[in-house]
Amino acid sequence: MQIHSQRVKKTITIIGGGLAGAEAAYQIAKSGVAVDLFEMRPQVMTEAHGSDSLAEMVCSNSLGSEEITSASGLLKRELRMLDSFFLRSAEKARVPAGSSLSVDRLHLAASITAELEAMPGIRIIRQEIREIPAGGMPLVIASGPLTSPAFAQALSGLTLRKNLYFYDATCPLIRAESIDFSKLFAASRYEKGEADFLNIPLDREPYESFVMNLVGAEPEQARDFEKQIFFDACLPIEEIARRGMQSLAFGPLKPVGLVDPRTGARPYAAVQLRQDDLKKHFFQLVGFQTRLKHGDQKRIFRTLPGLENAEFERFGRMHRNTYINAPLIINQFSQCKKDSRIYFAGQISGVEGYVESVASGLLCGLFAVRGEPRSPLPETTAIGALLSYIAHAGWQDFRPSKFTFGLLADSGVECRDKKRKKELKAERACEALQQWIKRSAI
Numbered sequence: 001m002q003i004h005s006q007r008v009k010k011t012i013t014i015i016g017g018g019l020a021g022a023e024a025a026y027q028i029a030k031s032g033v034a035v036d037l038f039e040m041r042p043q044v045m046t047e048a049h050g051s052d053s054l055a056e057m058v059c060s061n062s063l064g065s066e067e068i069t070s071a072s073g074l075l076k077r078e079l080r081m082l083d084s085f086f087l088r089s090a091e092k093a094r095v096p097a098g099s100s101l102s103v104d105r106l107h108l109a110a111s112i113t114a115e116l117e118a119m120p121g122i123r124i125i126r127q128e129i130r131e132i133p134a135g136g137m138p139l140v141i142a143s144g145p146l147t148s149p150a151f152a153q154a155l156s157g158l159t160l161r162k163n164l165y166f167y168d169a170t171c172p173l174i175r176a177e178s179i180d181f182s183k184l185f186a187a188s189r190y191e192k193g194e195a196d197f198l199n200i201p202l203d204r205e206p207y208e209s210f211v212m213n214l215v216g217a218e219p220e221q222a223r224d225f226e227k228q229i230f231f232d233a234c235l236p237i238e239e240i241a242r243r244g245m246q247s248l249a250f251g252p253l254k255p256v257g258l259v260d261p262r263t264g265a266r267p268y269a270a271v272q273l274r275q276d277d278l279k280k281h282f283f284q285l286v287g288f289q290t291r292l293k294h295g296d297q298k299r300i301f302r303t304l305p306g307l308e309n310a311e312f313e314r315f316g317r318m319h320r321n322t323y324i325n326a327p328l329i330i331n332q333f334s335q336c337k338k339d340s341r342i343y344f345a346g347q348i349s350g351v352e353g354y355v356e357s358v359a360s361g362l363l364c365g366l367f368a369v370r371g372e373p374r375s376p377l378p379e380t381t382a383i384g385a386l387l388s389y390i391a392h393a394g395w396q397d398f399r400p401s402k403f404t405f406g407l408l409a410d411s412g413v414e415c416r417d418k419k420r421k422k423e424l425k426a427e428r429a430c431e432a433l434q435q436w437i438k439r440s441a442i
């Protein structure tokens with residue numbers, strides 16, 4: 001794939017030179033269109049970035065497994081097929097880490113910055129954007145989870161304030177096929193409405209041992225700037241447990257208004273599960289936002305009756321995160337429904353994670369260059385499934401999402417062996433993407 005040398009006809013503005021913005025800038029410039037890339041650092045720093053480099057990974061140095069049967073492995077395979085600049089640079093900054101791709105973060109960011117600075121067609125402007133730029137040219141908003149407050153304020157005018165979120169307090173999501181429903185009963189508190197919740201009844205002893213498990217587990221350390229989130233939003237479940245043996249039984253596990261039809265009695269405490277999607281593939285553990293490590297979440301939540309073999313589609317989490325209510329705001333091209341010149345890329349668009357943010361930036365770059373009409377990515381590909389999911393998920397309870405194999409349809413790849421099934425889905429994804437690339441002449 002060559003950098004085109006055709007005359008520049010338009011300029012695309014990108015706000016934010018992080019993982020998504022840097023990838024989008026490269027893709028746009030490669031196709032011969034000029035880019036103005038606005039990055040506010042170093043004049044205005046975020047709470048997490050430590051340098052003035054573009055595409056700085058702010059925390060872990062891992063980009064996940066390379067195995068094609070892992071979610072991040074498949075995403076990376078697709079990104080390579082799409083000529084991802086970030087991934088190519090990451091290869092050069094690789095550090096030994098077994099079968100996963102880990103990098104020297106600062107070296108990677110510095111080399112990406114140098115390459116983009118030298119690339120024809122890209123102008124990097126170190127300035128905080130505080131208003132949505134006017135004009136008819138395409139605009140890619142990639143200001144990330146730590147978008148500056150002034151720009152967030154401007155964005156809330158576009159998205160309506162209620163559709164722009166500033167933190168992410170997410171409950172774990174469990175795959176339906178891994179739940180033993182025979183140990184749960186369906187009921188809503190005080191029999192209000194349909195029996196929308198599934199309840200795990202707990203006697204005193206298992207309840208207390210659950211609380212002790214939570215109290216004994218070690219949560220991820222909150223950064224200073226995130227601590228306020230707990231008070232602004234809601235407390236992590238382990239923090240509630242720490243406030244006293246009964247606090248969960250008076251909080252998210254309160255049994256009031258619930259009667260177990262099998263005993264005719266009110267349980268001592270009850271954990272509630274709510275369906276997450278129309279097809280009932282996933283169930284949320286209600287009120288279980290948490291900062292516990294993934295291993296501890298798995299270990300502790302699997303002690304609950306019915307969840308002994310629970311498979312987690314997503315773990316619970318809590319951190320500062322600016323993101324839009326994607327299903328209301330954007331279509332599957334990540335394009336703003338209200339103003340079609342605007343694209344949202346990276347974490348602010350409702351995807352979650354380094355690799356997902358790069359993928360979103362790459363596609364936004366391509367979409368912004370092409371304009372309309374264009375053909376959507378097949379939903380059998382990892383990136384296509386992710387973009388489609390965030391554009392069509394339930395808006396009432398929307399949370400940023402990583403790519404998981406659960407987002408790829410099972411039809412056509414039914415297979416009992418889970419690893420083989422993933423292999424089949426991965427093969428199908430790569431074939432579909434190859435055809436899309438050919439069709440779209442990328």
Ligand SMILES: Cc1cc2nc3c(=O)[nH]c(=O)nc-3n(C[C@H](O)[C@H](O)[C@H](O)COP(=O)(O)OP(=O)(O)OC[C@H]3O[C@@H](n4cnc5c(N)ncnc54)[C@H](O)[C@@H]3O)c2cc1C
Pocket residue numbers: 015016017018019020021038039040041045046048049055056057058059060061127128129130142143144145146147148151319320345346347348352353354355357
């Ligand atoms: C503290 C923290 C830790 C994380 N750790 C991980 C992790 O370990 N693994 C993982 O997979 N994901 C992690 N994430 C999630 C996510 O993958 C990263 O935040 C990722 O960098 C998102 O990419 P992005 O391009 O959307 O945003 P960013 O990479 O943050 O880029 C946004 C850029 O926009 C700039 N900007 C913001 N506002 C303005 C403005 N008004 N004008 C101009 N520029 C602006 C910022 O300075 C920044 O450079 C973490 C997120 C946070 C907040």
